[in-house]
Amino acid sequence: MKATGLGHGGLRLRNRCDWRIVxxxxxxxxxxxxxxxxxxxxxxxxxxxxxxxxxxDVHSFRDDKQRHNYRLVVRxxxxxxxxxxxxxxxxxx
Numbered sequence: 001m002k003a004t005g006l007g008h009g010g011l012r013l014r015n016r017c018d019w020r021i022v023x024x025x026x027x028x029x030x031x032x033x034x035x036x037x038x039x040x041x042x043x044x045x046x047x048x049x050x051x052x053x054x055x056x057d058v059h060s061f062r063d064d065k066q067r068h069n070y071r072l073v074v075r076x077x078x079x080x081x082x083x084x085x086x087x088x089x090x091x092x093x
Contacts, residue, residue, distance in 0.1 A: 046076055048076060057072055058070055
């Protein structure tokens with residue numbers, strides 16, 4: 001996809017099919033950002049800690065009320081600690 005100049009939304013594309021590609025990429029990017037913000041907001045972890053997370057740092061468990069939760073092992077400026085993502089946030093993402 002090559003931009004030919006400024007136009008609608010700052011980009012003028014060569015044909016209509018190119019808009020579908022842009023819209024698909026934008027939608028995926030926005031969904032990823034939404035999930036990222038929900039995890040940050042509902043777990044209390046910092047952005048630097050979230051960026052360092054690996055798949056092996058995420059552990060699922062059930063609490064006393066049998067709700068599905070996630071425990072994150074985060075490493076940040078205060079050392080290693082556990083953060084729990086509330087079950088409400090896990091349902092939304």
